[in-house]
Amino acid sequence: MGRSPCCEKAxxxxxxxxxxxxxxxxxxxxxxxxxxxxxxxxxxxxxxxGKSCRLRWINYLRPDLKRGNFTEEEDELIIKLHSLLGxxxxxxxxxxxxxxxxxxxxxxxxxxxxxxxxxxxxxATHRPLNEPAQEATTTISFTTSTSVKEESLSSVMKExxxxxxxxxxxxxxxxxxxxxxxxxxxLNLELRICLPHQNQxxxxxxxxxxxxxxxxxxxxxxxxxxxxxxxxxxVDTIGSSSSTSTKTGYDFLGMKSGVLDYRSLEMK
DNA sequence: AAGGAGACCAACCGCGACCCA
DNA sequence: ATGGGTCGCGGTTGGTCTCCT
Numbered sequence: 001m002g003r004s005p006c007c008e009k010a011x012x013x014x015x016x017x018x019x020x021x022x023x024x025x026x027x028x029x030x031x032x033x034x035x036x037x038x039x040x041x042x043x044x045x046x047x048x049x050g051k052s053c054r055l056r057w058i059n060y061l062r063p064d065l066k067r068g069n070f071t072e073e074e075d076e077l078i079i080k081l082h083s084l085l086g087x088x089x090x091x092x093x094x095x096x097x098x099x100x101x102x103x104x105x106x107x108x109x110x111x112x113x114x115x116x117x118x119x120x121x122x123x124a125t126h127r128p129l130n131e132p133a134q135e136a137t138t139t140i141s142f143t144t145s146t147s148v149k150e151e152s153l154s155s156v157m158k159e160x161x162x163x164x165x166x167x168x169x170x171x172x173x174x175x176x177x178x179x180x181x182x183x184x185x186x187l188n189l190e191l192r193i194c195l196p197h198q199n200q201x202x203x204x205x206x207x208x209x210x211x212x213x214x215x216x217x218x219x220x221x222x223x224x225x226x227x228x229x230x231x232x233x234x235v236d237t238i239g240s241s242s243s244t245s246t247k248t249g250y251d252f253l254g255m256k257s258g259v260l261d262y263r264s265l266e267m268k
Numbered sequence: 269a270a271g272g273a274g275a276c277c278a279a280c281c282g283c284g285a286c287c288c289a
Numbered sequence: 290a291t292g293g294g295t296c297g298c299g300g301t302t303g304g305t306c307t308c309c310t
Contacts, residue, residue, distance in 0.1 A: 016278075049280090051280080055279065102278080106278085
C-alpha cells in the first residue's frame, strides 16, 4: 500500500510560481499567519499543493530572507557547522539569519564543495583528501551539568556512514571529559558551553554562570520544555570540568559566543 | 552568432518524525 | 498502543543562465 498523496495532484499547478500566486500566498500568510499548509492552498485560492506553498514561502517569500551572495564569514561558518553537523541543513541554516536550508544546501553543493576540494579537503569528512582513514581521537569536554541522552547528538550525525562516525554512541556528556571519535582533526572541537550574555527567563537562570546553578543540555540546545529537559533536576557539577570557561569567553569551534549560541540552535 | 557544457538554483519527491484521536 | 494526518527535512531533478569554443 503506497503512501497517500499530500494533495489532490490532479488539480494542482506545478513548476515555477507566478507573481500572482506569490502575491496570493503572501497576502494570505500576512492575514492568517503560517501553518496549516495542507488547507492553506484552498483557503488562499491557490491551485498548489500545501508542501509547495510552504516551500515557496520558506525559501523565497519570507520577508526576513537575506538575498545575495554569501560572505566569507558565512562560508567559513557553514564549513565549520557542516564539519560538526553534517548535512543537517536546517540546523546550519538556523545559525545563519536570513538564509534557508535549501539555499545553504545549494550553495554547499555548488561552491563550498569545490572550495574545499581545491584546498585538498574532503567535503564529506573535512579531512585532507590524501590522508588515509584513521581513527583520530579528540577529547571533547561538554561542560554541561546534566547527562544528555546519547541520541541528542548521535541523531545529528545518524546519516553519516560508519566510516565517518566510527562511534557516535561514544558521545556521552558527563561531568568528566569523554573520549569521542573525531571527524575533523583540523578543527578544535573542544566544546565550552556556558551562559551567553543576555538575560535569561527564569526557567533558564539555572544555567551555569560561574555561580552555582546550571542549565540542562536540552535547553542549551534550544529544546526548552522538551521531554529531554531536565532543568527540574539540576545537579551542580559543571564547575568540575569547566575550568577554562568563563562568563564571557566561551568559544565553540573557534567562534565567538555571539556567533554560535547553541541554545538558539533550535529545530525549525 | 551558434551551440554545447557546466553552473546555478527553485521546486519537487519521498520518507521519517511528530501529533492527536 | 496504534494508526492516520500533517509537517519538515534532505536528496534529487530539471529549467535557465552563463561561459567557452
